Amino acid sequence: IMRESLRDWLTDSGYQVETAKEGHEALKIIAKQDFGLLILDLRLPGGDGIEVLREARARRPQLKGIIITAYPSIQTAVEAMRQGAIDYLPKPFDLNQLEELIRETLGPVQLEIRPKAIAEAAVAEPTVVEEAKVEEVILVAPEAIPSHLRYISDKSTLIQMLLEIQRQNRWLSEDALMWVSKRLDVPLTQIYQVSTFYKAFSLVPQGRHSISLCTGTACHVRGAPRLLDKVIEELKIKPGQTTKDLQFTLNTVNCLGCCALGPV
Ligand code: FES
Known part of the structure; x- marks a missing residue:
């Protein structure tokens, strides 16, 4: 048909x-x-x-x-x-x-x-x-969408909308991205480009607490590798991963600008 x-x-x-x-x-x-x-x-x-x-x-x-x-x-x-x-x-x-x-x-x-x-x-x-199933996924706002965003349809609010969803959920789920695409009438691929370009967005769930461990030169010589090993051993996750209980996400950074305090 x-x-x-x-x-x-x-x-x-x-x-x-x-x-x-x-x-x-x-x-x-x-x-x-x-x-x-x-x-x-x-x-x-x-x-x-x-x-x-x-x-x-x-x-x-x-x-x-x-x-x-x-x-x-x-x-x-x-x-x-x-x-x-x-x-x-x-x-x-x-x-x-x-x-x-x-x-x-x-x-x-x-x-x-x-x-x-x-x-x-x-x-x-x-x-x-x-067809009905898809309509439900796209048009009915998933739980991840904060209620104050549900009636916005202005394309220029795309980044603010994604930031707000990220802030509330600590990640951007596939359902949320599809809903935003439909709501703002912006192609899904364009939304994907935006959400993978900015570091502020994550397409996988993030932990409640974010651990950023510096592996820059100053911190390295002051013992950052040992500190990192200890965190990995305690939480049983590698850099870039999140604990199963969604409490901690571990990331490494290059310099936090406070080298004298290293390792941080
Ligand atoms: S190298 Fe770690 S804070 Fe600068």
Whole structure:
């Protein structure tokens, strides 16, 4: 239904569209004909949408791809972008958003000269139950989202929103990132880039107490390695890890600027 609706809607909008029921069929069509855009589901009958995109782009490097999915995750979003997807849309998605993306990618439809054809490949059809599940994950704010953030929709608040979620939970969970993506209408991949760029954010749970142990030169000669060994022995975690009871996270730093007090 999804594949047919998209085909009809795009055709009515003036695009030339080819559809395929599965990845192999789409690749065969792409081998014979040039397309501007490939829209495909992450999970295809008998295959993986990202793999189909990779193979399609290996044949036609100029081909752009959009992945849609009822099973969004950060890992697949990042992998899709690595394989050349220009966007990754969790279902249910806004048709206006898709239309805007298509227009940006292929340019506006001319009255007489139609834009390059679009291959809308193998859109798998999740059951109604699966759609409902995804909607619940994305639209219902997870517990991690503080109540005062739940009605904000201004994109410019992205970093403040992430900082607040990080402050309250001591990490950014996948559910929280997906909710922020949907709420602010910012692609998940962009949120992932922001949350991995700044040291203030963590994508894994952090302990209630943070231990930063200096391993800079001054502290090193004053016995930092022995101190570090002792902490590792006591807490049974390595630098970068958190204790199972989520009480302590251990990190090493290079210099805290108080070398005379070392080891610190
Ligand atoms: S080297 Fe440890 S505080 Fe400077």
